[in-house]
Amino acid sequence: MKKESFHFSYMILLLTIASHFLTSTQLRCHEDERYALLEFKATFFNRKPWCCDNDFSGKPPKIESWNASTGEIQSDCCSWDGVECDKVSGHMISLDLSCSCLSGKINSNTSLFRLLRLRSLHLAMNDFNCQIPPAIGNLGSLRHLDFSHSNFMGHIPHSLSNLSKLIHLDLSTNMLNGTILPLENLTQLTHLDLSNNSLNGTIPTYFGDTLKLNHLDLGSNVLTGEIPSFLGNLVQLKYLSLGNNELMGEIPSSLGNLVQLTNLDLSYNQLTGKIPSSIGNLVQLTDINLCSNQLVGEIPLSFQNLEELRGLTLQSNQLSGEIPSSLGKLTQLTDIILSYNHFHGAIPSTILRLQGLDVLDLSSNNLSGTINFDVFLEAESLSVLKLSSNKLSLIVETNITRQFLTLGLGSCNLNGFPKFLQDQDSLLVLDLSHNNISGQVPEWFLNLSIEFLSHLNLSGNFLTSFAQDPIIFKWKSLLDADLSFNELQGSIPIPTLEIKNYFISNNKLSGGISPLICNLSSIQMIDLSGNNLTGFLPQCLSKLSGTLKVMSLHSNNFIGKIPQLNGNFCMLSMIDLSYNKLQGPLPRLLRSCNSLEFLNFANNHIRDVFPSWLSSLPRLKVLLLQYNRFHGLIGEPGDGIDFPMLQIIDLSQNNFSGSLPSKYFKHWIAMKVSKTYPSSYIGDAIMRWKFLFPNVTYDYSMSVIAKGIHMNYSKIQEYLTLIDFSSNNFSGAIPETIGSLKQLELLNLSNNMLSGSVPSFLVNLMNLEALDLSQNHLSGEIPLELTQLTSLEVFNVSYNRLTGPIPQSRQFATFENNSYKGNSGLCGNPLSRKCRDLKASPPSSSTSKEDQDSGSAMELDWKIVCMGYASGFVIGVVLGNTLIIGRRAENLVKNFGRRKERRRR
Numbered sequence: 001m002k003k004e005s006f007h008f009s010y011m012i013l014l015l016t017i018a019s020h021f022l023t024s025t026q027l028r029c030h031e032d033e034r035y036a037l038l039e040f041k042a043t044f045f046n047r048k049p050w051c052c053d054n055d056f057s058g059k060p061p062k063i064e065s066w067n068a069s070t071g072e073i074q075s076d077c078c079s080w081d082g083v084e085c086d087k088v089s090g091h092m093i094s095l096d097l098s099c100s101c102l103s104g105k106i107n108s109n110t111s112l113f114r115l116l117r118l119r120s121l122h123l124a125m126n127d128f129n130c131q132i133p134p135a136i137g138n139l140g141s142l143r144h145l146d147f148s149h150s151n152f153m154g155h156i157p158h159s160l161s162n163l164s165k166l167i168h169l170d171l172s173t174n175m176l177n178g179t180i181l182p183l184e185n186l187t188q189l190t191h192l193d194l195s196n197n198s199l200n201g202t203i204p205t206y207f208g209d210t211l212k213l214n215h216l217d218l219g220s221n222v223l224t225g226e227i228p229s230f231l232g233n234l235v236q237l238k239y240l241s242l243g244n245n246e247l248m249g250e251i252p253s254s255l256g257n258l259v260q261l262t263n264l265d266l267s268y269n270q271l272t273g274k275i276p277s278s279i280g281n282l283v284q285l286t287d288i289n290l291c292s293n294q295l296v297g298e299i300p301l302s303f304q305n306l307e308e309l310r311g312l313t314l315q316s317n318q319l320s321g322e323i324p325s326s327l328g329k330l331t332q333l334t335d336i337i338l339s340y341n342h343f344h345g346a347i348p349s350t351i352l353r354l355q356g357l358d359v360l361d362l363s364s365n366n367l368s369g370t371i372n373f374d375v376f377l378e379a380e381s382l383s384v385l386k387l388s389s390n391k392l393s394l395i396v397e398t399n400i401t402r403q404f405l406t407l408g409l410g411s412c413n414l415n416g417f418p419k420f421l422q423d424q425d426s427l428l429v430l431d432l433s434h435n436n437i438s439g440q441v442p443e444w445f446l447n448l449s450i451e452f453l454s455h456l457n458l459s460g461n462f463l464t465s466f467a468q469d470p471i472i473f474k475w476k477s478l479l480d481a482d483l484s485f486n487e488l489q490g491s492i493p494i495p496t497l498e499i500k501n502y503f504i505s506n507n508k509l510s511g512g513i514s515p516l517i518c519n520l521s522s523i524q525m526i527d528l529s530g531n532n533l534t535g536f537l538p539q540c541l542s543k544l545s546g547t548l549k550v551m552s553l554h555s556n557n558f559i560g561k562i563p564q565l566n567g568n569f570c571m572l573s574m575i576d577l578s579y580n581k582l583q584g585p586l587p588r589l590l591r592s593c594n595s596l597e598f599l600n601f602a603n604n605h606i607r608d609v610f611p612s613w614l615s616s617l618p619r620l621k622v623l624l625l626q627y628n629r630f631h632g633l634i635g636e637p638g639d640g641i642d643f644p645m646l647q648i649i650d651l652s653q654n655n656f657s658g659s660l661p662s663k664y665f666k667h668w669i670a671m672k673v674s675k676t677y678p679s680s681y682i683g684d685a686i687m688r689w690k691f692l693f694p695n696v697t698y699d700y701s702m703s704v705i706a707k708g709i710h711m712n713y714s715k716i717q718e719y720l721t722l723i724d725f726s727s728n729n730f731s732g733a734i735p736e737t738i739g740s741l742k743q744l745e746l747l748n749l750s751n752n753m754l755s756g757s758v759p760s761f762l763v764n765l766m767n768l769e770a771l772d773l774s775q776n777h778l779s780g781e782i783p784l785e786l787t788q789l790t791s792l793e794v795f796n797v798s799y800n801r802l803t804g805p806i807p808q809s810r811q812f813a814t815f816e817n818n819s820y821k822g823n824s825g826l827c828g829n830p831l832s833r834k835c836r837d838l839k840a841s842p843p844s845s846s847t848s849k850e851d852q853d854s855g856s857a858m859e860l861d862w863k864i865v866c867m868g869y870a871s872g873f874v875i876g877v878v879l880g881n882t883l884i885i886g887r888r889a890e891n892l893v894k895n896f897g898r899r900k901e902r903r904r905r
């Protein structure tokens with residue numbers, strides 16, 4: 001390093017001497033400026049060998065041509081690549097180092113900030129990995145500043161607001177955080193792009209003063225608050241993007257003043273209310289994107305004025321009404337995307353006559369009617385057609401030669417594979433799910449678009465077989481295949497080796513898992529559940545753990561040991577092997593799967609001790625081991641973190657013994673802290689989902705994510721906290737530490753050998769909705785304090801040795817006989833035994849046989865029967881109330897969704 005800089009100074013010296021012999025007309029370049037550039041070059045001596053620039057053009061990065069050697073051409077820094085000087089003064093006015101493979105930090109001492117006359121500075125597409133130096137504020141002549149895609153982080157420096165001559169400011173696609181700086185002095189600004197950063201806070205009010213703005217992009221940040229209505233003052237705006245933030249409130253109708261606007265993007269926010277009809281004033285609009293908000297109402301009639309409109313993107317809102325046939329007047333339309341809304345009625349024939357229409361996505365609405373496929377051929381450019389998940393009936397009879405890229409024909413009442421598919425050679429996406437297609441999959445179907453088909457959905461039909469068994473699919477590009485919910489028999493079809501997501505659950509497949517499955521080197525999600533598969537799980541499955549995120553093999557007849565994992569590399573976030581006949585211990589290498597969120601080994605024959613070695617998994621939320629042969633003491637946790645994210649644990653119906661794990665209860669943080677985490681959890685899940693499916697073509701995932709946002713099941717899953725240790729041999733008292741699990745909603749300790757009292761500290765579990773302590777050896781009175789548990793809907797202490805009066809206030813006024821049965825010492829409502837009679841009747845130690853029988857029929861048995869997932873996160877935990885105590889438990893299950901929703905608001 002030292003040697004280099006010495007060498008460098010030496011060259012500069014030579015150069016300085018040399019320049020004395022040259023006349024000033026020959027050398028236009030100013031000394032100090034050249035020096036500044038060479039110093040800058042030296043700072044970035046360690047450039048990347050390749051980057052965006054030379055990668056594509058094969059040229060060396062610009063900065064390589066900056067050279068201190070003598071010789072007139074090279075010495076004139078005005079002629080260097082990326083440098084521009086003023087023709088008269090010779091001062092450097094523009095420096096373009098975009099894509100120059102620069103890698104390293106710049107700070108306020110960096111020589112570039114001495115180029116005070118610069119009007120234009122482009123440093124985009126480099127790797128600076130530091131904050132934007134405050135010295136940027138020295139360059140008071142700057143008109144154009146582009147620091148995009150350059151790995152800048154931290155806050156935007158305040159000094160930037162000194163650059164009052166700025167016209168064009170682009171800081172997009174960095175890692176900038178903090179709030180958007182005050183920009184009131186940047187009165188000349190016409191182009192402002194701060195998109196793709198992590199800026200938070202609200203949209204600043206002072207944009208209202210920069211009236212010349214014509215391009216404003218604040219998209220993909222974490223901005224909150226409402227869209228300020230005075231944005232409507234920026235009447236020069238042509239481009240406005242606020243998409244992908246966390247903005248709330250209504251779309252201000254003042255935006256209708258922006259009559260020059262060509263692009264409006266408010267997508268991926270939480271905007272509510274109706275689309276203001278003033279938007280119809282924006283007659284220059286070519287693209288409007290309002291997708292993924294919570295907008296309601298109809299598409300305003302005024303939209304028929306948007307004659308320049310090419311892209312209309314409104315999917316994933318709650319828009320309703322009919323699709324206006326006046327959209328057919330917008331002859332420039334190429335993309336109409338209205339999916340995931342509540343539109344009803346028929347598809348207006350007017351939009352099918354739009355000659356430029358390329359993409360028509362109407363899936364997941366309430367559209368109805370019988371429609372002949374011919375009508376879609378009128379739009380001559382149509383190549384993406386998505387109609388799935390409506391109430392449409394499609395008639396396909398003619399020979400169709402048009403080549404499509406995407407056909408979404410799910411839920412279209414089709415009775416067979418449309419013949420014209422035979423000639424589709426360029427289809428990328430095909431959805432025929434939820435039709436009435438039955439029988440064998442024809443041979444020709446397996447040859448359609450062999451080169452290109454990448455997403456195939458045939459789920460929810462009545463398909464029985466393939467022409468061959470076993471079959472290996474020939475589609476070379478297949479990435480996602482969903483064949484679940486059919487009646488497919490025979491062995492598992494083998495997909496393309498590059499497949500990422502393969503779902504073939506709920507069929508009648510039999511035989512074992514072919515070792516060929518272990519060659520799926522890119523697989524991320526595999527679901528073979530609900531078939532009749534048998535045999536051992538092949539050991540080679542461990543090879544998949546480097547890519548596999550979701551492995552669902554539940555509800556089959558697999559036997560033998562659970563395969564080991566590749567401990568070096570485990571991406572798994574969900575494993576469901578429940579409802580099989582698997583034996584042996586759990587694979588210890590699971591502990592290396594740091595992404596694990598969900599583990600289900602329930603209903604097998606697993607003989608093992610409590611997997612305390614899983615306790616360091618930082619994300620584990622759900623651990624289900626019920627109905628196995630787990631045994632022994634749970635023991636004490638280690639020194640580290642213990643199940644910090646655990647929300648649901650079910651150990652019921654095993655042979656665990658000893659006392660309840662009181663020390664573990666201390667550590668289960670997710671059951672203690674108040675639930676601020678779910679919203680970020682949703683955010684996280686959606687982000688990951690976007691990452692996995694950047695271009696939303698896979699309908700199964702789409703509907704799942706729709707649930708993730710709107711539906712009850714997901715509400716259960718996001719929030720539910722549950723401990724079920726029932727039907728083991730736990731003994732001793734109920735430990736006080738359980739009182740610290742303040743977020744606990746369901747607690748079942750029934751059918752053990754617990755003794756001592758019903759503790760009054762249970763009153764700390766203020767969120768408890770069901771408490772089952774039945775069939776233990778608990779004694780003493782029911783503490784009066786428990787009446788403060790106002791969320792309690794199910795309470796069962798039957799078949800213990802409790803005595804004394806039953807509390808009567810609040811929730812306790814609603815519990816029935818069954819809650820208290822089999823405690824001969826209890827008295828008061830709802831039991832027929834009056835408390836004053838108590839002393840007369842001697843407490844009996846054993847209950848009659850009759851009571852026992854009816855007791856077990858009344859046992860509360862909440863069971864998790866079904867788990868769903870999307871893109872590696874757990875999505876639907878469904879409570880199955882197989883055995884019910886009256887109606888209340890049913891209500892409990894039904895109410896979960898609604899209650900959680902209320903709580904969130």
Ligand SMILES: *[C@@H]1O[C@H](CO)[C@@H](O)[C@H](O)[C@H]1NC(C)=O
Nearest residue numbers: 011064065066067068069074
């Ligand atoms: C100057 O550039 C030329 C060609 O780009 C190169 O051959 C020469 O070694 C460079 N001189 C110095 C001192 O870097």
Ligand SMILES: *[C@@H]1O[C@H](CO)[C@@H](O)[C@H](O)[C@H]1NC(C)=O
Nearest residue numbers: 105106107108109110133134
């Ligand atoms: C800037 O230069 C001064 C003097 O050369 C030095 O003291 C200071 O540490 C430098 N600052 C940074 C951030 O490198």
Ligand SMILES: *[C@@H]1O[C@H](CO)[C@@H](O)[C@H](O)[C@H]1NC(C)=O
Nearest residue numbers: 153154155175176177178198
């Ligand atoms: C902003 O980013 C910097 C640099 O990455 C980081 O050190 C700082 O903690 C971040 N600040 C906030 C508030 O996130």
Ligand SMILES: *[C@@H]1O[C@H](CO)[C@@H](O)[C@H](O)[C@H]1NC(C)=O
Nearest residue numbers: 158161162181182183184185
């Ligand atoms: C804007 O300029 C005025 C006058 O030069 C100055 O007082 C004020 O501090 C500047 N505002 C910002 C945010 O830099």
Ligand SMILES: *[C@@H]1O[C@H](CO)[C@@H](O)[C@H](O)[C@H]1NC(C)=O
Nearest residue numbers: 177178179199200201202224
């Ligand atoms: C921005 O984010 C940081 C870090 O999360 C937080 O401390 C700060 O309060 C946020 N600012 C605003 C205005 O929301």
Ligand SMILES: *[C@@H]1O[C@H](CO)[C@@H](O)[C@H](O)[C@H]1NC(C)=O
Nearest residue numbers: 397398399400401419422423
């Ligand atoms: C459909 O087209 C095929 C060739 O693509 C042809 O053999 C067949 O006769 C046509 N059928 C009708 C009904 O036009």
Ligand SMILES: *[C@@H]1O[C@H](CO)[C@@H](O)[C@H](O)[C@H]1NC(C)=O
Nearest residue numbers: 508510511531532533534557
């Ligand atoms: C599952 O397969 C076994 C034979 O392996 C067969 O006896 C049984 O009937 C099958 N069950 C179903 C539901 O198909």
Ligand SMILES: *[C@@H]1O[C@H](CO)[C@@H](O)[C@H](O)[C@H]1NC(C)=O
Nearest residue numbers: 428691692693694695696697
């Ligand atoms: C879909 O995503 C892939 C990469 O995941 C990309 O190459 C392709 O261009 C995208 N297609 C569309 C239509 O955006």
